[in-house]
Amino acid sequence: MPFRIKNLLFALLSVAAVTGATLVSAHEPHWAVTLRGQLVRVAEIDWRLATVAPQRCARIAAGFGLALDSISAYPEAERPAVAAALNMTDLLQIAAVAKGSPGELAGLEAGDNLAAINGAAIASLYDPAVDIPRADQIEALLTRLPIAKPAQISVQRGGDAIDLAITPLPRCAARSILAVSDKVDAYSDQSNLALTTGMVEFAQNDDELALIAGHELAHIMLLDRHDRLQIRRKRKEDEADRLGAELAVCAGYDLAQASKFWLRYDSTRLLGFLPTFTHRNSKVRYRALTKLAAAGPPDCADIAIKPAA
Template identity: 35%
Template sequence: MWLVLLLALTAAGPEAADPAGLRALIAEDVRVARIGDRLARAGPCTATLSSPGLIVQDIVQYAPDLRAPARAALGLGDLPTIVAVLDGSAAAVAGLRPGDMLVAIDGAAVPPADKARGFDRMAGVEAQIEAALARGTLNLGLIRDGAALTVRIGATPGCRTRFQLQPGGRLNASADGVYVQVSGALAEFAATDDELALIIAHELAHNLLGHKARLDAAGVSRGLFAGLGKGASRVRATEEEADRWALYLMARAGFDIAAAPAFWERFGRRADPGIFSDGTHDGWRTRVAKAEAEIARIRALQAAGAPILP
């Protein structure tokens, strides 16, 4: 997410228990956050919220057998801890550092961790930060190297979406109106930042266009039953719209839209179910052709000096 990122490691695996593996996941988390934040700031969007550019972790997010490696690898304390600050962000300007522990948000204490594991405390922190940003300037009470201090963070507008890396081996990404989630496998599959920007921009477009709410209102099932009845065509329409919008979001943020056709081909050859498709997505050849046509339209807008809008 672009306010406070969560790396959802609640189940142990051999690579997750390795400190080097944890650091690699955080590096990929930062990559997702940085690209998502850049896309969110470029818009266009109607629902805006200031992004401080923090990546915060909480030790109780981790399964008990992962907590010692997480402390060692990421420097987590007993309170929610900043593990990364995005370059050029409001948090960076304010001087926040990895290792700072969050004590209070606009004078309200961070909720205690009253469970052995889970996201309850981070959900509370997240809500406090969003409420503070909605009011304007954010004041964070911190502990740094054992000393208490308060840091004020200025406002930076961006589209209202939280970007999140989800460890997992499937080539998967999703959007639910609030979050954009990208699996670790898909983030790794993206060979360049431009390719990852295409993935994130596609999911961000779903949120900006209210696709979840639209499909919910129409009673459209997703997942296992997505391909049944009229639902498939409705889901497919939102996917086509997200493909198209993704290119405009990329162009506005300064990413290379020329990466899209080759990515859709490479991704399609790896993941396209072919004749077993449920009809909710275009085949990769169609996606490539539509991307090439839309790129030509965007190039024409850029050449004319016109606004880059879908």
């Protein structure tokens, strides 16, 4: 994949991936605003999907509903323009706060600068010995905090210092990452999933994007990456389609609208109308999802995990 992060385990939801991306000139800083908008969309979808059925996930993490960004994640030559476009400083910035999340309910706002966690200054929480972006390190730290125990989060907003007690909720530990690539793609490993900027642009609405993210999250929940037997690949994709669609529906997305993604997806691939060894034809997937939508909503209190036989 044309994405700088080699292992999704070490890259939580952030725009650290821009370090290795080819971006437009600093004289046109609008690309940073566009990228931030995509990050906000992915962060919202990530939160809603990850909190649907955390008890069904192999790993559970503390969820605050935040996405962080750091000016240090951007190419050095681009930083002045990015800082001006996004009102960033050397402090970590809260790029997004998911609706209804503990962060929003406690009063955090997008644009706040993160100053301290439980009294420890953010600068003291970085590990300079590891090659992991600052925003990713702090997001990882947040996920390891005790669930259902208030965390003291200190932010700077304008000239004001604000201290908030935020109690995280359980969420699937798997995170959705925004990968900078023009390719219309989504993928996952055993730990996290990625949506490319090309995929975010291609999706006509968040219903479609949630369906694709849900499919990749389903692979993680089904432990598909632990199973190397390719003979079951199509059945695994079928089950990921089913589970991913149910996750999206239970997260509040419209499956009837989302399934239309598959009517357009073939246009992104050479000979896309042909089936592959690993995936069914897009029209077949569309019909299956349409049938699932017509059957009515799933039991969101007891979403079924059915690994492919």
